Each structure stands twice: as C-alpha cells, then as structure tokens.
Amino acid sequence: MLIEARARLAANPVEDVVSRASRVILGKERQIRLALACILARGHLLIEDVPGVGKTTLSQALARLLGLHYQRIQFTSDLLPADIIGVSIFERESSTFRFHPGPIFAQIILADEINRASPKAQSALLEAMEEHQVTAEGETRALPEPFFVIATQNPQNQVGTFPLPESQLDRFLMRLQLGYPDAKAERELLRGEERRDILPTLEPAIDAPQLMALQAAVPQVGVSDALLDYVQALVAHTRQSPKYAQGLSPRAGLAVLRAAQAWAMMQGRTQVLPEDVQAILPAVVGHRLHGAGESARGGFDAAADLLTAVAIP
C-alpha cells in the first residue's frame, strides 16, 4: 500500500494543480512537482535559468492555480526598498501621513529577475522572507498568511547581475533549474498558442485554507530513525569529504527533511522513504553546496555526486 498509493491519488487537489500547470509549462512535470513541494513545505522558491525557458510563466501559473492573491515585482537595478515595502505619503485633506503598502503585501510575491536589483533592494525582500513582516518608517507590519516568494534569476554569469550572497540564498528552500524542453514538448510549444495567453484562463485548483491545511499536514509525515540516519549520513559526508568547500549546515539538513516530507505527502505516503530524500535533494542543497578544488563542480552536480556517494544505511 505504500508503493501503489500514487495511483489512487488522481483526485488529490495537488495532482490537479500539477496536471493543469503541465498544460502551460510543457514537459516540466518534475519541476512543477518540486515547486509545489517547496510551497507545501512552507519554503521560498528560487528559479534560475537562462531567459526564455518559462521561469516567469511557471511562477505565474502556480500563483493562479493556488488561488492566492499575488503581486509581481520586476527587479531592476534602480529599484528601491520603498518600491517593495511601500511609502508613507502626506495627505493634504487629513494633514497626516498615510502608509501606502507596497507590492510585498500579497500572499505570493513573484520577484522577477531578483539578481538584477541592487543588494539594498534584494535585502528588503529577503528580510520579509525571513521575518514574515516588514518594517517601514519605524513601524512593523505583518505580512499576510500564507506568504511565499517565488523569485526568478538569471545565471550568475549574465551581464548586469548582482549575485545573491550565500546567506541570502540560504533563505530559499529550493532552487530549481528548468532547462530546455525536450523535442516533443518543444514541437508542441511551437505549434500551440502563446503560453502567456493561456495564463488568464487558468482557474484556481485549490484555495488558501486548503493550501494551509496541506501545509499543516506536512510535518505529520512519519520519519523513521533509519531515514534520519540517511539524512545525517548525507550531511556528514559533505562535512567530511574534501570534495566540498563547506559542509551543509544543520538548517540545510532540516530543509532536506521538511522538503522530503512534503514530497512523500505528494506521493500519497505517510512515511518518508530514501527516494523522497533523493528526489528533492538536488533542488534543496544545490544552492548551498560548492565543490572544492580545481575540478569543482557546480551546485547541482555536487548534489548529484552526493547522492551516489552516500550509501543508504
């Protein structure tokens, strides 16, 4: 029953979101699932890839399908923190300052091309991600619940980018790469209508209370000692092996576990299996791991190496 559970889950609202999103983003079911797992684990999502592979489309589709109030912030090099958080403006008739909330006051924030903005603007957003609140003009304001940031960014070597520092990358639970579509999906894409035109027609498959109930169920997914052994072995390997510049932090280990629980739940399981950990591991640790030495491999490759290097205890 643990194994064959997935077939019986067709009516699962999460499956519904996946199938609808797949109609917009062709051939990327796995990435869509990972993105959903990230949201169910209450983590922020970073999508990184070259322009034109559908980063923004994916994030917009997710926002619409989850039925949440969303705002999009296009990050540019002259974006100021006030543009994100909001400003107080003097109103003549009442002779008072009134706060005009910025786009950050939404349930889903689509932060487009986050690494094109200056570090100052970046940190305004990242602070909100960490604290779930913003401070404007000396007053602290809570952000709505649920609150997610789906940020997109171009690869670091593109012109005109300010790379996110590691401490801020750490605030994203997952980093996804979309990659080019395969031949079949690309053909369909070329034949079909403009994908962005489909977006407004998407109806929410789920609403906010449902989403929050699913999120609350994630930590209930069972984790056995044997599985904890596996997660610890993975983390310990990154700390001991000379192949990595720096080992994974305890927070990273916790992130792996939480994401694996969300993934297991999406598979219709009540227990986490090593396969769940393996499924989410590259997305969760890819942006936290750096290879060491001259033949250093990038984050995703380093994470893939980690999977084959560590035996399941």
Added chain:
Amino acid sequence: MSAAIPNAALDARGVMWLLGAMLFVVAPHLARMPEWVGAFFVLMVAWRGWVAWRARHFPMRWVVFLLTVAAAAGTFLQYGRLFGRDAGTTLLILMAAMKLVEMRTSREVLLAIHLGFVLVMTNFLYSQTIPMGIYMLACVWIFVATLVGYQRGMGRPATVAERLVPAGKLLAQALPLMVVLFVLFPRVTGPLWALPQDARAGLSGLSDTMTPGNISKLIQSEATAFRVEFDGDIPAYQWLYFRGPVLWAFDGRSWRMSEFSPAAALEYPKAERPVKYAMTVEPHGKHWLFALDVPGTLPPGVSARHDLQLRSVRPVDARLRYEMTSYLDYRFGEKLPAGFREFALRFNTWQNPRTIALGRQWAAENPDPRRVIGRALQYFNSQFTYTLEPPLLESDDPYDEFLFDKKRGFCEHYAGSFALLMRAAGIPSRIVTGYQGGEINPLNRELIVRQADAHAWVEVWLEGEGWVRVDPTSAVSPNRIDSGINAALGPIGVIPSLIAADRLGILSNLRFAWDALNSQWNQWVLGYNIDRQRQFLTRLGIDALDWMTLALWLAGVSFAVAGLVSLWLVARDLPRRDPPAVRAWKRYGEKLARAGLARAPHEGPLDYLARVRAARPDLGPEAVAITERYVQARYGTGLTAPEARELAQRVRDFRPA
C-alpha cells in the same frame, strides 16, 4: 659562527606547547629552588619561545656552552655538590632549560619530551600528597599531548582538543596496566631509592627541649602528627595522653631531655584496661615514637627508656605504622634510685626565688605531698588564665614572672612552673611532652592527632605509688583535657569566621572526608610496601611469592590486561549486528545480485523494486511483497513479530536465479 640555522623544521605551535608543558611541570619546583634557578629557567624558556615564535636565529653554540657551564657552576656553588635531591633536581631543571634552547630537530624535541617525563617524577621527591599526584598526572597528560602533537605528521598544526583528547584516551587505556604494575611490581624491602639526606630538612614535630613559648608555634599548626586506629572503642578524651619526650634536666628556664637514660623492660606492678591500637606516625626526623600511657608492647626496632619514652633505632624519616597495646590503668616506677631522685629534684636556687620560696612554704606548712599538689592545683585554678598568646617572659626569673605577675599561659607554662614548685617542695618531678586528645573522624573512626594537640604535663613521684601523672593545665582549663584544644580555645587553624559560619558542619565533614582519603592514600598507595603487597595478594589468593613468581604474574597479567583492552578497542569498531529486517533485506539483495541485479549502495528500495520488476517481471509479486514489508519495517510503523517472520520466510524462499 656556524650555528645560525633558522628553525624552519620545527612547528612554532608545537614548540610553544612543549615550552608550556615544561613550565607547568617545573612550576612546583620554582618555589622550592633558589630564586636564580627559577629566573634562569623562565628566561631560557622565554628565549626559546621568542626564537620559535618570531622565527629568530638560534643562539651561537659557544653561548649555549657558556650558559651550560655557568648553570652547572651555579648549582655547585649553591649546594656544594651536584648530586643529592636538591642539587640533582636543580641541575636537571637547568639542563632541561639548556636542552630547550639548543633544540632544533625533531629528534631533540622527542628527547626534551622524555626529559619532561623525568622532571614529572622529580616532583615526587618533594611531595607525595594526593593533590601533587593529581598535578603530576596532569603533567603526564600534557606531555603525552605534546608527543601526540609531534607525531601527528606534517600539515596543519594540531588544535588543543586534537592534542588533549587522544592523549587522554591513551592514558585512560593505559590505566588498567598501570594498576597491574602498581599492584604486582616486585617490591624491595625499604625504599627503592633512599631519599637523600637533605630531604629531611624542615620537618615539624615536638622538640627535645621545652622553654615556655616553644610549643606555641606548634599549637597553631593543623598538620597531622599521627593517626590512631583503635581496636574497639576509643577511650575517653581524658585518657588520651600520648607520651613523647620526657624532660628531666632543668636550667632555671628550659627543660631538656636527659642524655643518660637506660633502657627498661615494660613490666608494671599494675597494668589493667588494655587498649589495642595502630599508630601511623607522620615523619618527624627524630628518634622518638609516641604511645598511650603506658605502653605495654614494643614495635620491632624500638626500645623503651626507663622513663617510658619509646625510641626507634632509626630516625622517623618516612611514615611509620606500628601496632601497640597500652594499659590505661597502671602503676610504674615504685622504686626511684637515688641518682634519679636527685636528678628529679635538681634546680638552681638563685633563679626564680619567689617560686622556690612558695614551694618550700607549702611543704613546710604540710609535708604531705598530696596536700602540696592539691594546693598547687588550687592555686592555678583560682587565679590563672589559659591562653595561646601569653605575654613574653623576659626576666631572668621567668617562672616568678609567670606565677606572680603575668598569670597567663598555656600548658608549657603550667607544666614548667608546677614541676619547679614540686621540686622546691621536695617532690621529684619531671615534664612529659607529647600529644593529648585529638579529633575523631566519624567516617572511619580514626583518631587524628594534629600538631595543635601537642601538650606538656608533669609526672611526680610519690612514695608507694611511683610516677603519677598530674596535668596542671586541666586545673586552669578543664576543657583542654576533656574535649580537646578546639573546645578550650574555639576553633583554630582555619579562619574562625568560616568555622563559625559552618553551622551545618559541612566544612568539618569535608575536612574529615579529606583526612580519611589521605589516610587511605598513605596506607595503600604510599605505604604499599612488601608486607602490604604480600598481605593484599594473599587476600587475592596469590600465595608464597618470591620476586620471580611475582615477575611472572606481572608479565602474565600485564599481557592479559593489554590483550583485553586491545580486544575491546577492536570490538568497539566492529559494526553492530543489524536488525532482522535489515539482515533479510541484505540477503534479498545478495540473492538478486547473483541473478545479476545487484542493488547500488545508494539505491532506495522503491527504485530497486522498479528496476527488478522491469528486468524480471516474473519476480514482481514476490519482490513487491518483500520490499513492502522492508519499507514498513525500516521507514514505517515497524513490523509485528509474525510480519517479521513472514519477511524472513519470504526472503528464504526467494529464488531469483
């Protein structure tokens, strides 16, 4: 000019560590040695540290040579020799410093570390207390850590933990072997190496003269004089008179031990209430021993003088334990030869005239000695004060000054003036010094007698009764005799306010516990001689031991212990036995591997199942069942006993090949 090689080969942190260890081990010596030795050592270590830290050049060879010669010459000038405990240790410390200065290869570092181990041992020549033992253990630990740091090989210098933790583990593993060696190593009669002559300097104890003011220093001292273990009940305080030197000769101020004192047999016309006990006397460097009045037996190598003072053939240089029987109710010395009688009545008539006049006046008024004694005690009781800080007696007639003017003093004053009064009244008398009272350790029922319990009393000779003990101090301060000096004076030796605050008795309990521990340490560690060893081993069932059998035992047990420790270390690293479900799963994987479907180490059970089903659809249902049970056992809710048996059975029946 040849000796200028930069110290690139030695790691500066390692050298610093070694220098620190050297300072640590020599530190206790610095207080004992002349100041210039400590200054020289610290200076040399600082120099070497500077050379290492700033990567300076080493001193020229001729500088080192001159310093070495100067150090040796200084040692000789200080002590007049180069051997013996103090001179030898000093020389060793100075040469160790020079070794550090010229040390520039790894081999020399190793040598310096071993020198450090020898230096650890030298501390033992000066102090054998428990705190020193702990300190020396810490020294050994630090030196082993230094060694670990050096053997770690090249690369990054070791951190403090990387040195101390392995060193601590090594020591802990060596501990069983250490115990075996300690217990079984053949002992020789007498110490393995005799302590050099100068080790005896500065030991405290009673003296063979008594001048009022002499014992006041002792009374303040908390140092243990001896410990007594009674066989049975401890007698009441007023019986606890431990006899030491007996002073006959009187010169108008001081009382001295007489040189002439023939040995005597311990035979008494009356000897009742025997008490059996064992004394453990701290070394005091003198010949006399202590015993409860009156001693009935003699320990080996000890004789009794006719005044019942015990004398050992050799001075008491090491802690001495002996067993005694004494009689509390006794009569002795009924016959007093004329020579002794004359000696016990002698005094200078031109000194202390008022005291002599008083004694003579009492005798004239009533010649019965008992009456005279009674009057004297009454006299003390009526007007005198017991104090440890009496005024100085500076005149030529000190007893006149004490009896008629100052009237304040402690046991010496009372005993001295009482004996003089008796002699003036024609009653033979003498002073007995020793210890009175003590403290009972409630933890082990041991009586601890401290230097503070030192006491002096008087023996008078009465016709028909012999020598009778009279303690004039008890007439002045009965508490001193009934319950010990602490009761007479209030607490001493410890800060009084601390004792006063110690209402719950925590401090005194701690003190008792510490004393009991020290007693065990003395008896079983320091006093573990050939007799104790034989006694202990006999109790273990190892009998009739000459040193050859002992050596065989030693080798055998050492090998056994080392073997056990190694076995344990090996066994600890062996993988623990897997739970049943994991064993079944492994067997399942092995069977499939023989069929060409080995599981990759990182392959999860579901992925493996998918691969197996794809490759061998015929195995499908069985594989699903086994995998499902395994997943449930390992990652799910666990298996019930029947389910576990079912899994094992399925795996046994599984035939992929």
